[in-house]
Amino acid sequence: MEAWQKALLAWYREQARTLPWRGEKDPYRVLVAEVLLQQTRVEQAMPYYRRFLERFPTLAALRAASLEEVLKVWQGAGYYRRAVNLHRLAQGVEALPRSYAELLKLPGLGPYTAAAVASMAFGERVAAVDGNIRRVLSRLFALEDPAPKALQDLAQRLLPQGEDPGVWNQALMDLGAMVCLPKAPRCAACPLRAFCQGQEEPERYPKPRRRAVREEALAALVLLGRKGVHLERLSGRFQGLYGVPLFPLEELPERAQAFGVAPRPAGKVRHALTHRRLEVQVYLAPWDGEGEDPWGKPLPKLMEKVLRQAQALLAHEGVVPFPHAKP
Incomplete structure (x- = not known):
């Protein structure tokens, strides 16, 4: 394992966020958390996560519910297509598949969500690249505009041997969420400062994605x-x-x-x-x-x-x- 990887994991062991789904191995609960986090900040997602699981504690409970019930419980979280897809998913499977490749076939699960569930719930060695991880890796290796596939391949190569891949993915996510911020990153507090190739101009990496409003x-x-x-x-x-x-x-x-x-x-x-x-x-x-x-x-x-x-x-x-x- 490289020195920067050891430094990140040591930082994560001390600084990891306390989240209601952190350390969860139930794939359904991991899935609910990750679907909520697709378009919702962590602080906003937490009460909806608890409310949703209180009403639909299992995949079977979600399968038995009507779409209207599901949407009513989801109300306020926004981006309702996520709830529609969760309900569709529950109608199609008795249990969540254990591999990234099979998870990717389910409605509403893109590469990130499938990888997050596969790595955190099932321990599969697959890198989950969200916006936080994209920013961390882009700055660490001074990548201005990395193509999604190239970044996924890089993240996959960086998975350390002998470590829980779910823990590793969450360590990178937490660094992006807590330290390697989009604006005004806290470089002085970063455990990877000595290894970061983009620290002189951190906001240059990665190039922002803009779409017309x-x-x-x-x-x-x-x-x-x-x-x-x-x-x-x-x-x-x-x-x-x-x-x-x-x-x-x-x-x-x-x-x-x-x-x-x-x-x-x-x-x-x-x-x-x-x-x-x-x-x-x-x-x-x-x-x-x-x-x-x-x-x-x-x-x-x-x-x-x-x-x-x-x-x-x-x-x-x-x-x-x-x-x-x-x-």
Whole structure:
């Protein structure tokens, strides 16, 4: 084992983060943690991890649940496609396969997640390369823009013999999360400082990945029926969730005509997605339909904002807008 590898493992033994899934060998629990961490910071993921496992403690429990139940428990964690894929996965297997190659075939498991489960739960010698590890290795070896395959191959070669590969992967992750930060890295506290080829200009490595952010103007139509709000099953990134009609702002006249309503504006909400920034004008209208309690359904965060905006205006006017208003 090289000196820098020994230094990293010694640092990890003393400084490893205390996380609810740390040291876990149950592959299902490792999977839930890693799926949550695909798009969610560790601090935000922890309460959702506990809540999800309290309701679905095993793969069998997840398999027996409806998608609506799963999405309701996932509500607030965002990126709901992850929950949809977890549910699909549970329908297709009795137990998680033990190899990286087989895990990679499951819905929603990319190279990183499959490698994390294989190494941490089953001890397979496979490198898991997430954003933290990409940054650590890029700086350590002064790689400005490493190709994903080249970086994966490098990480695989660096797996130390005789060490638990799951522990090694987590040591690199923790270094990236705690010390080798994207901005203002804590180089003085880094156990690999003496070995790092990029320490003179750490923020040069790796070259940041940038994608254009698209601005969108939308309208949300909150239709107030006799028993609540008109809700629709959503599609696309919000598949399986519920919400009020949402559409491009210019379509408001035809949508209002289709419902036979004359909506009035109720304010705006803004919502950021990965590569989109949404400005949503909320409209209200009484509606000749039943409707239902929206808070009993799994809602994306955007729809929670829309409904609260509608509630705020109606409450200001002294109107109780729909039942069981969420505080």
